Amino acid sequence: MTNPARISRRALLTRAAAIGTAVALPGSVLLSTPGYAAQKPYRTSVEQAVERLRERNARVLTGRPSRNGWEMENAADTHGSIYTRPVPGTPLEGIQVRLGEVETVLVHLVRRFHYEIDTLREGDVIGWRAPDRIRTRLPESNQASGTAVQIRPGHYPSGTRGGYFPLQVTVVRDILAELGGVVRWGGDDTTPDESLYYLDVRPGDSRLTSVARRLQGWRDTPGLGAGAPVDVLARDRRDAAKTLERRQRG
Known part of the structure; x- marks a missing residue:
């Protein structure tokens, strides 16, 4: 297993990008992607991040537009x-x-x-x-x-x-x-x-x-x-x- 102290900056950015992509993908699609499956040690943290974002969206977003079309x-x-x-x-x-x-x-x-x-x-x-x-x-x-x-x-x-x-x-x-x-x-x-x-x-x-x-x-x-x-x-x-x-x- 890779020593966490030796993880490169590129690797960190790559994993951060993977988490960002997770926000936009439905759970079933996300879990079936090869890139996600290949990073099993990080699966739990990604799932937790996605769940936190879903909770945040449910708390903050209304799904309804104001008069000018922007979401309230x-x-x-x-x-x-x-x-x-x-x-x-x-x-x-x-x-x-x-x-x-x-x-x-x-x-x-x-x-x-x-x-x-x-x-x-x-x-x-x-x-x-x-x-x-x-x-x-x-x-x-x-x-x-x-x-x-x-x-x-x-x-x-x-x-x-x-x-x-x-x-x-x-x-x-x-x-x-x-x-x-x-x-x-x-x-x-x-x-x-x-x-x-x-x-x-x-x-x-x-x-x-x-x-x-x-x-x-x-x-x-x-x-x-x-x-x-x-x-x-x-x-x-x-x-x-x-x-x-x-x-x-x-």
């Missing part, structure tokens, strides 16, 4: 896809959002709001909310999938309009246009919620990937991204914002 989750910060993420440059301790591209987009939006619309304080932004605490027929259900945030819901009550000053609305429109229309403002919905901003594309949409990559590039370049000087009244930016507004409101 029962908990955040518990080995699912939704975690508390930092919002650099703000007093916020963090917001609970879906990791990856969604996080990149929503954090950028919150930072621009803080810099250009009004200073945010801890507790002003609500990300994930449990599925049993939202109305699943409304866009607020997107919070349960980690793809939406509410900014100061107490200031902008659901069902009312006119909570923003005109210049603030201009900045909101500019942010939405900068994000390529992958985010929608709840103020444009039939039942308005001016505190709500949510992803308006489904999982796998290439537009989300494109926007997230652009934002990541800005984040790594001094003078670009949230906090950089922006002329929201520039003709090209206003034209883009108005075009998106007509499309989203229509």
Whole structure:
């Protein structure tokens, strides 16, 4: 038997990859694969890993989509896809959002709001909310999938309009246009919620990937991204914002 102290890094990575593959395979298929059968000493640990993942999925995942098509989750910060993420440059301790591209987009939006619309304080932004605490027929259900945030819901009550000053609305429109229309403002919905901003594309949409990559590039370049000087009244930016507004409101 191989001495554990002599196991190479490649061997460890190979076994880790085997466990990762196990997550995606039904148990009967997994146990019948030659690679699995050839690693009998590790069979028990793989079975235990798969069982732990099944238990985690049953505890965290709902199997139900929010309004925008992303799966709602029962908990955040518990080995699912939704975690508390930092919002650099703000007093916020963090917001609970879906990791990856969604996080990149929503954090950028919150930072621009803080810099250009009004200073945010801890507790002003609500990300994930449990599925049993939202109305699943409304866009607020997107919070349960980690793809939406509410900014100061107490200031902008659901069902009312006119909570923003005109210049603030201009900045909101500019942010939405900068994000390529992958985010929608709840103020444009039939039942308005001016505190709500949510992803308006489904999982796998290439537009989300494109926007997230652009934002990541800005984040790594001094003078670009949230906090950089922006002329929201520039003709090209206003034209883009108005075009998106007509499309989203229509």
